[in-house]
Amino acid sequence: MTIIKSIRPFGFLNEFFCEAPFFSAMKADVKETENSYIVEAELPGVKKENVELICEEGVLTITAKAAAENADEKARYLRRERNTAEIARRFEISGIDEENITAKLEDGVLYVTLPKKAPEKNEKHITIE
Template sequence: MFELQPFRKGHLSKKDFFTNFFDNIFDEDFSPAGVFGSSFKVDVRETEKNFTVDADLPGFKKEDVNVSYKDNYLTIKAKREEEVKEEKENYIRQERSTGEVMRRFFVEDVDEEAINAEFKDGVLKIVLPKKEKVIAEKKVINIK
């Protein structure tokens, strides 16, 4: 049952505290809204030829996600603004999930033109190919 109770310091009994705690313990962590207010999880791998970033973005759509690479920084942003208008009465509880999350990674020596990304089943996969290493040739200078 939903109850409105004002909270005053020192006026919440132990029984009420634990009842409220256990009633709400699962509300955030297992819902898509639980992603907001915290960061999202990523796996970053490096191979000889590229860097790969796998970002978990559950509850987001491809349109909600923005990936950019500038000045050796890879930036991943996900934003959701969900507006649902229902004309029903007598709600006990009605929630909307809105917010934005962002992560930024310093990744240098990347071939910017060859970066690609794919979003599938709530997971964003970004492949950042490394630039070909150019071995500088030794220049012999003639002495006159």
């Protein structure tokens, strides 16, 4: 299993210039069980309507958008950390059953369960002449 940290090649610049936690890399754990892989990604303050999951050819992409609510554009902010931001992470996980992936967002943590494919049998029956 290979994990790709970020789809942004210069993601370290975001961490350098932005102190708000959402702007830094999405924190995630990947666990392996007997029958599946489980990705647990921190998405504090993000609503499920603002999360997009795409799995294509063994690559799971999580994209989340956080929007500051009730932002007063006329106000003079001394410090503003609650901005609109978008973050994405990619995970390359081979041997998964893409048709049966499930996900839930609970208490700011996204849980994605990626079932493993059943092992293919390379068994060939040979007829006797």
